[in-house]
Amino acid sequence: MTTFAIIGSGFGLYGYLPALVQEGVQHILLPERYQNRFFERLELSPFESNIQWEESEETTLDRADGVVLAVRPFDQSMWIPRCLERSNLRRMILEKPLAHSPEVATTMFEELIASDKVFRMGHVFRYTVWGRQLLDLLLPKQQDFDLLSIHWSFLAHHYLNNLDNWKRFNDAGGGALRFYGIQMIALLAEAGYRNVVSSRAFGPSSNETEKWSAILEGQDLPVCEVLLHTKSAVSEFQIEQVFKTKLSSQTIPIVNQSDPFDEEKDSHISDKIDRRVSLLRGLYSSLYEESAGYYECYDATIQLWRLIEAKTQFEETTVGI
Numbered sequence: 001m002t003t004f005a006i007i008g009s010g011f012g013l014y015g016y017l018p019a020l021v022q023e024g025v026q027h028i029l030l031p032e033r034y035q036n037r038f039f040e041r042l043e044l045s046p047f048e049s050n051i052q053w054e055e056s057e058e059t060t061l062d063r064a065d066g067v068v069l070a071v072r073p074f075d076q077s078m079w080i081p082r083c084l085e086r087s088n089l090r091r092m093i094l095e096k097p098l099a100h101s102p103e104v105a106t107t108m109f110e111e112l113i114a115s116d117k118v119f120r121m122g123h124v125f126r127y128t129v130w131g132r133q134l135l136d137l138l139l140p141k142q143q144d145f146d147l148l149s150i151h152w153s154f155l156a157h158h159y160l161n162n163l164d165n166w167k168r169f170n171d172a173g174g175g176a177l178r179f180y181g182i183q184m185i186a187l188l189a190e191a192g193y194r195n196v197v198s199s200r201a202f203g204p205s206s207n208e209t210e211k212w213s214a215i216l217e218g219q220d221l222p223v224c225e226v227l228l229h230t231k232s233a234v235s236e237f238q239i240e241q242v243f244k245t246k247l248s249s250q251t252i253p254i255v256n257q258s259d260p261f262d263e264e265k266d267s268h269i270s271d272k273i274d275r276r277v278s279l280l281r282g283l284y285s286s287l288y289e290e291s292a293g294y295y296e297c298y299d300a301t302i303q304l305w306r307l308i309e310a311k312t313q314f315e316e317t318t319v320g321i
Contacts, residue, residue, distance in 0.1 A: 008070030019280035043272035073173030100173035123186035
């Protein structure tokens with residue numbers, strides 16, 4: 001019988017907890033200090049019977065078969081070694097980004113591979129309807145257009161509420177590129193994008209990226225232009241394919257919705273449950289699939305991330321809402 005521990009009292013509770021239970025995990029181990037956070041969220045009450053409360057994070061890990069780490073990037077790089085040293089933990093789900101920088105993420109990834117444990121990273125765009133369609137569209141010999149344009153704009157929670165939390169700052173693994181952009185980087189790396197033509201970041205300081213744009217290339221793939229704006233009054237998520245001729249160009253929409261998760265609604269569960277739960281269910285079930293392909297994608301993601309950061313030119317500016 002599978003027993004999973006969850007480390008992290010935010011997304012770990014309102015995201016991963018419902019996903020694991022809905023996927024048939026009957027025993028979820030949580031540290032006792034998460035109790036207040038759990039009972040504050042009334043939508044989680046149907047899952048109370050699946051929870052076993054433990055004295056601490058350490059005892060939670062000692063008694064589980066698998067673990068979800070839903071913590072800050074800095075904390076994740078601290079918890080991963082503790083999980084790797086426990087032989088009872090056979091499967092791991094890790095949040096994105098893997099660490100606060102691509103250099104540290106590379107080290108963490110190498111340690112995970114060497115451990116022979118089964119692990120997955122929280123790159124969930126591949127489980128969306130549009131993500132699967134885009135991956136199919138970008139298969140070799142399946143596309144004949146010249147340019148792929150991706151535009152994602154929204155007002156991040158920390159800007160809406162004027163919070164100076166970690167999601168705002170690059171050195172903590174936050175910002176438009178490291179925290180939000182890594183999801184798109186992962187999907188494009190899986191599709192085969194490997195080269196960075198240009199990358200630009202904008203914000204009030206070099207440690208705070210509000211906006212990121214890049215041009216990427218891949219073998220037998222259309223050029224990809226990405227624009228990600230996290231301090232915008234307009235919420236939109238658009239993907240377009242562009243056909244160019246000598247005299248004109250034609251743009252055909254692929255995706256046009258308010259955000260990447262706009263379509264992710266499960267009619268069988270409460271409206272109060274996070275829309276991403278259905279995607280996390282796919283992430284969890286992948287733990288029982290062959291791992292080689294996933295690990296190749298994770299490696300490609302980190303390498304593309306490193307290359308993007310190496311080529312990024314920062315422009316100090318206040319990006320208006």
